[in-house]
Amino acid sequence: MSDLITGETGDWEVVIGLEIHAQVTTKAKLFSGAPTEFGAEPNTQVSLVDAALPGMLPVINKEVVRQAVRTGLGLGAKINLVSVFDRKNYFYPDLPQGYQISQYQQPIVGEGEVEVELEDGSEKSIGIERLHLEQDAGKSVHDLHPAKTYIDLNRSGVALMEIVSKPDMRSAAEAGAYVRKMRSILRYLGTCDGNMQEGSLRCDCNVSVRRPGEELGTRCEIKNVNSIRFVQQAIDYEARRQVEIVEEGGEIAQETRLFDPNRGETRSMRSKEDAHDYRYFPDPDLLPLEIEQSFVDALAADLPELPDAKKMRFVEQYGLAPHDADQIVEDRETAEFYESLAEGRDAKLAANWLLGELFAALNKSDNTLADSPISADGFGRLLDMISDGTISGRIAKDVFVEMFESGRDAEAIVEEKGLRQVSDTGAIEALVDGVLAENPDKIAEYKGGKDKLFGFFIGQVMKKSQGKANPALVNELMRTRLDG
Template sequence: MTYRITGKSGEWELVCGLEVHCQIISESKVFSGASAAFGAAPNQHVAFLDAGFPGQLPVLNIKCVEQCIKTGMGLNAKINKHSVFDRKNYFYGDLPTGYQITQLFYPIVGEGYIEVETEDGKRKIGVERLHLEQDAGKSIHDMHPTYSYLDFNRTGVGLMEIVSKPDIRSPEEAGDYLRKLRAMVRYLGTCDGNMDEGSMRCDINVSVRLVGETEFRHRVEIKNVNSVKFVMQAIDLEAHRQVELYEAGESFPQETRLFDAASGETRSMRSKENALDYRYFPDPDLPPLELTDEYIENIRKNLPELPEAKRLRFIEQLGLPEYDAGILVADRDTAAYFEKAAQGQDAKKVANWVMGDLFAALNKDCLAITQSPVAPEQLGALVGLITQGVISGKIAKEVFEEMFKTGKNPDVIVKEKGLEQVSDTGAIEAMIAQILADNMDKVAEIHAGKDKLKGWFVGQIMKASQGKVNPGLANQLLDKKLAETKA
């Protein structure tokens, strides 16, 4: 359903754009040789450059360039062969050089898009640009009453800033944009996408306008919202706040606001009048970055399969329903698990097991799919046992539970516990004959046309065999025996 806010003066629509900062996965920082690893003790990964020492110079880490290009390809975007680094100047304790190296005028990646899916269908959200820049350090203000503490481990870690066009029209679209982007960078291994750890951070631009208006009204920026849920919440909240103000005939400033997850409100941070002049100019320490076609094409050739391509392949080649394919490709590890498990098996059945019992079990024990006690090959083997008629689907659930607990192979468990389906028709027929003999009144009812009672007999057979009889076989033999009693 199209997202609209109804007011006295009519229907309002949302105009929203996102600026997402993704911390680049790389061994070392973007311009210094210090480690870019997360989670070290404070100030353990700091080169002289990161601490802003005199005479220190930046040297570009080509790995970060490669990560930007990969991500640009994931955004279906133009890779710019010529890009330039600029200095963005401002004073703050956690910015040791007094400027951030970024790309304002000539970014490394140009226009692209991300396709989102909502109840209204698919839409392309334009991406304006992706540029490469450095992260700042961390200021810790609550360790001392009058001093701030500084941690420069993060200073100079590579960031990709991905700026969308103001194409987003609903909180749901914003949510899906972020999820798609996160899945993509994770697939490509360019960013771990963990919003709660701050390796993916989002600033939101929100404005509203009456449906039919073509111009944009002025916008409000909301900074650093750290989950997809909060982003959607913040957009909805801000859009309603703006509509209320317009409807009440009040004006509001073009400003930057902070989202407070605890109160679910946004509050003013600074207005446009106090906006900083960052005094951008090209960084004379770094020559322009010039890339060759050969270099770019080489990266393209080695690009892993992206979620959308994988989704289509799952649908077309493996015959999965769209819904299943969408869920399985959302996460790179899940897709990889599924593909391994489905090797040589009925893909749809494997998909059901992954999305059903496996997800439930993992979720219960708080495990990631990469930590699953059941290896993908083992899950595939379990599905194989069902397909071959060795065990029933019902028994398989019991076997799966055991696999999840012990990590044993399904065939071993089936043997140990004697769970093979009874396929000795003679024995089954004898069992059925006994059941029929004990319930001749019901047999008579069936002969009188009460076919529904067959189900009751199948249940009795399963009960007597402790579920080891293949239900198909049970039905077939029941029909045969019933026919005999008629004759």
């Protein structure tokens, strides 16, 4: 593929691995009974455990374990029946314990794989190295006081799944597709809401460059990128930066970097430059986490249909093009909307209208399907009116615009505006005859071989009918008159 970066001295390949931090959808935190809601007043969702007061102890939330196992199953990954929580020791004011409880040597989920669809329609398999559970840190607020950093521990102790990919991606676009796919799977499973703006899904990007086929280069880690667009921008910038350095004879320093979305640049994080020595060891406040195979099996049996399976089914059952199916299944709600729309209808027509009109209108109005003023049922009845000939496809587009703006029913709009398609042969014959009578010269030209004028005659009839004439009938009758 043409994903190589062309430098001054030749081509370079970028190698990308991603660590996705996904907030586990739960009511309470990983090791405490404090709530996890987003956007609360500072330090109001902090238990004594989350603030690491002396003598406080962690007790694990069972739902987190369940969700992690379900996620592992959704990624086709190995579930480890024994896993261990370790302490990752470092000092930072938003880390109240002075250590993060994480899983280091024995994570709950091992290797897996996800298929991502690339823009050219091809598919690529990205390896998953592991998934482990860990605590989120609190938030440091740097801009409220000139000389102080303020600390809010609301997020402290929130359960995260860290999903580590293998360094299998070779372009920003692949990375973007991978994050999109991962988010899609998590949302299907209901294990993470995937909301990147609120930080429930964040990305650390490990980026290095090399000559194609050569050894891996030194990597830099870009921390905490919080949108797919930024992931791609950050990787593109970082890859170019590294190519420039290497081509100028420099060396890449292995370091942690931060992406600045305003400037579209990555920069070194000075505060993280300290050589880290996390001194991992098993948390003695917790025991090894042991789960039964039967528990895993029960969760596996209860897993919802995931995007890949759904896509295959849509292609087979509805005859959709793979690319259309991809778009529809990315989001579970969209897929459900589609299925309810396609039920008992022309499935391809349904896909075209969903991906065409409805998505365009939603995009334009900056809305998502959840905010759509048109329900699947209402949308379906519009399609029904096309299929049964009540209105033409052309008129349907106008009706759609009206429905989207007003939220009214298709039937009501069609009735009120008198948009029913005219399929009365006599009425259409009258229109056809009228048009022919008005254009004797054109008839002559047509008979003289100017076939293209056929379209002109049809257009005139449609115009006279204000678009309501059944185009197939018009066509048929015109053909009889002119060629018959």
